[in-house]
Amino acid sequence: MTEWLTDDQQRAWRNLIGVATLLPASLDSNLRCDADLTGFDYWILAMLSEAPDRQLRMSALARQSNASLSRLSHAVARLESRGYVQKAPLADDGRVTVARLTDGGMAKVVETAPGHVAHVRDVVFRDLSPEQVAQLEDVCGSILGRLTDEISARDGEPGQSSGR
Amino acid sequence: MTEWLTDDQQRAWRNLIGVATLLPASLDSNLRCDADLTGFDYWILAMLSEAPDRQLRMSALARQSNASLSRLSHAVARLESRGYVQKAPLADDGRVTVARLTDGGMAKVVETAPGHVAHVRDVVFRDLSPEQVAQLEDVCGSILGRLTDEISARDGEPGQSSGR
DNA sequence: CGTCGTAGGTTGATGGTTCAAGTAACCCGA
DNA sequence: TCGGGTTACTTGAACCATCAACCTACGACG
Numbered sequence: 557m558t559e560w561l562t563d564d565q566q567r568a569w570r571n572l573i574g575v576a577t578l579l580p581a582s583l584d585s586n587l588r589c590d591a592d593l594t595g596f597d598y599w600i601l602a603m604l605s606e607a608p609d610r611q612l613r614m615s616a617l618a619r620q621s622n623a624s625l626s627r628l629s630h631a632v633a634r635l636e637s638r639g640y641v642q643k644a645p646l647a648d649d650g651r652v653t654v655a656r657l658t659d660g661g662m663a664k665v666v667e668t669a670p671g672h673v674a675h676v677r678d679v680v681f682r683d684l685s686p687e688q689v690a691q692l693e694d695v696c697g698s699i700l701g702r703l704t705d706e707i708s709a710r711d712g713e714p715g716q717s718s719g720r
Numbered sequence: 721m722t723e724w725l726t727d728d729q730q731r732a733w734r735n736l737i738g739v740a741t742l743l744p745a746s747l748d749s750n751l752r753c754d755a756d757l758t759g760f761d762y763w764i765l766a767m768l769s770e771a772p773d774r775q776l777r778m779s780a781l782a783r784q785s786n787a788s789l790s791r792l793s794h795a796v797a798r799l800e801s802r803g804y805v806q807k808a809p810l811a812d813d814g815r816v817t818v819a820r821l822t823d824g825g826m827a828k829v830v831e832t833a834p835g836h837v838a839h840v841r842d843v844v845f846r847d848l849s850p851e852q853v854a855q856l857e858d859v860c861g862s863i864l865g866r867l868t869d870e871i872s873a874r875d876g877e878p879g880q881s882s883g884r
Numbered sequence: 885c886g887t888c889g890t891a892g893g894t895t896g897a898t899g900g901t902t903c904a905a906g907t908a909a910c911c912c913g914a
Numbered sequence: 915t916c917g918g919g920t921t922a923c924t925t926g927a928a929c930c931a932t933c934a935a936c937c938t939a940c941g942a943c944g
Contacts, residue, residue, distance in 0.1 A: 560837060565845055568853050571860035572844070573763075576740045577786050578867040581931095594900075599737075614923065622741045627901060629924055634900090651909045651922045673724060679866050680736070681729055684859065689732050691855040695848065696735035702843050703742040745902095758930080779892065791931060793894055798930095815892045815939045 579679070586675050591668040596623065596631055598665075598672060601640060604657040605665045611656035613646070640664055743843070750839050755832040760787065760795055762829075762836060765804060768821040769829045775820035777810070804828055 561569060583595040591598070599621055604610055612620075618628045632655050635641045640661030646652035657665075681689065725733060747759040755762070763785055768774055776784075782792045796819050799805045804825030810816040821829075845853065 564853050568857035571857050571864050574786050574864045575860045576743055579740050622738050680863055688859050689728050692859050693732035693735050695852050695856050696739045699844055700735050700738045
């Protein structure tokens with residue numbers, strides 16, 4: 557009987573799916589309204605703002621943001637056209653593109669961050685005890701590990717699978 | 721100091737965002753490949769298959785699936801054109817549309833479900849203890865409650881907000 | 885028995901994501 | 915030093931979600 561989910565699992569599953577669909581929508585809606593940014597756009601800007609020298613290679617940025625290179629490329633192109641980031645080829649290796657946060661982009665982050673963080677606290681962490689925060693980190697970390705394993709397995713063995 | 725997140729919260733936040741972005745992508749990719757269905761499409765079919773008489777009003781379906789009526793309308797239109805569901809106005813109230821799962825749609829669910837459920841178990845529940853499943857339900861339920869509160873607050877007070 | 889307001893859905897345009905294909909720079913062996 | 919393979923990224927088309935506008939059916943009030 558490995559066929560279906562237990563009742564406990566079903567309830568957890570429904571809640572998780574609900575969060576996974578509603579949470580991004582809520583963040584997007586809030587950021588779009590306040591700053592005309594996608595959640596993903598904001599995430600990119602925020603990561604660049606914390607990176608050394610405020611710049612990162614495209615592939616590193618893609619990995620850190622759990623996005624495909626294609627998605628990132630489109631998004632950064634849009635952000636560049638709005639003056640928030642600037643792209644430049646790396647001197648050492650002409651294949652590599654580094655995205656750098658401009659001063660305007662940094663200003664945008666500084667201006668947007670407080671409201672965004674307040675919203676996140678309101679929706680996610682308000683009423684969560686420290687133990688629940690730890691549990692959230694733990695359980696999501698476990699799931700996240702399997703998700704990233706799955707991804708690296710997919711493009712690690714493009715031709716054949718052997719393990720199962 | 722209500723400005724930023726604590727370190728614990730930051731780590732939990734990163735993991736949650738990772739799951740919220742990667743999990744839908746993983747489900748979509750798996751279902752698209754196996755059954756040429758969106759995760760949302762599958763969810764609709766699955767809900768109809770469990771509903772009394774295999775039919776539901778559009779608005780009820782929208783609420784249960786955490787989707788906007790517009791999104792649902794488009795999705796059901798696509799599913800109808802593929803012969804999986806059928807729409808009909810309700811006799812009592814001409815405004816209401818009920819979506820009913822056809823035999824073909826039921827067959828599709830029966831055919832697709834096992835692989836989908838197996839994938840969910842592999843990615844989400846594999847290696848989670850019963851306590852962790854309970855914690856997941858609990859914490860996500862709490863967050864989900866705040867998210868749905870936010871939504872009903874938004875279209876409950878369309879004219880003005882007072883609190884902030 | 886109109887008509888005003890609202891509930892329930894639909895539609896079209898816009899914009900972001902994805903997938904497949906393409907391009908250019910690097911590396912390595914002969 | 916030249917050609918095949920790989921890495922890193924970009925591009926264009928197709929698709930899905932979202933938002934705003936719209937439309938029809940019901941309900942209530944005069």
